[in-house]
Amino acid sequence: DTAVSQTPKYLVTQMGNDKSIKCEQNLGHDTMYWYKQDSKKFLKIMFSYNNKELIINETVPNRFSPKSPDKAHLNLHINSLELGDSAVYFCASSHPNLASGGALETQYFGPGTRLLVL
Amino acid sequence: AQSVTQLDSQVPVFEEAPVELRCNYSSSVSVYLFWYVQYPNQGLQLLLKYLSGSTLVKGINGFEAEFNKSQTSFHLRKPSVHISDTAEYFCAVRLANAGGTSYGKLTFGQGTILTVHP
Secondary structure (H helix, E strand, O other): OOOEEEEOOEEEEOOOOOEEEEEEEOOOOOEEEEEEEOOOOOEEEEEEEEOOEEEEEOOOOOOEEEEEEEOOEEEEEEOOOOHHHOEEEEEEEEOOOHHHOOOOOOOEEOOOEEEEEO | OOEEEEOOOEEEEEOOOOEEEOEEEEOOOOEEEEEEEEOOOOOEEEEEEEOOOOOEEEOHHHOEEEEEOOOOEEEEEEOOOOHHHOEEEEEEEEEOOOOHHHOOOOEEOOOEEEEEEO
């Protein structure tokens, strides 16, 4: 039973295309995240949603649009893909502990989606 | 803003030898500290975390880390490594009692690849 799953695992596409990455968690968590890991292995948070509401929205081009149809899903749609979008995208989820500002919860990560833009 | 520096990008070591992976952080406010491990083609898994209390924290798979506030460090150690410990290790920080748009936000270091040789 995969706790946090992502599809597709690999995605190769042409510059200018629009693509979506899907994330699902079966842990019953309320909070979900998208992270980007670039070619230098830097992991940076992009978005987080709590109960389908956007909480964190880092400085990300508006070509990236997250969508949360329900608590168990957080999809990432990318318009007009650019070469610099090539990276590994990780989804994560956690059960919120609002009193601690999120510190006491553990984030569970998916296996990642490797996106290559040609 | 907080930042994390992992001082070694790669650490080769022989099986059954001890290992230390170094992590330093920078923050003007209190932080919580985490170590994650990423096995090949998998997502990140939490090894251990420091929130408060004893500065020596023990995690899974025989790993431990020591929080040193004066040196702003959180080095990861294992007294005897196994081949199966070969993976990439990420140090991360989170603002203590963060709320609003900082809720749940993890800031990662650039990772250290640990390679255990027989």
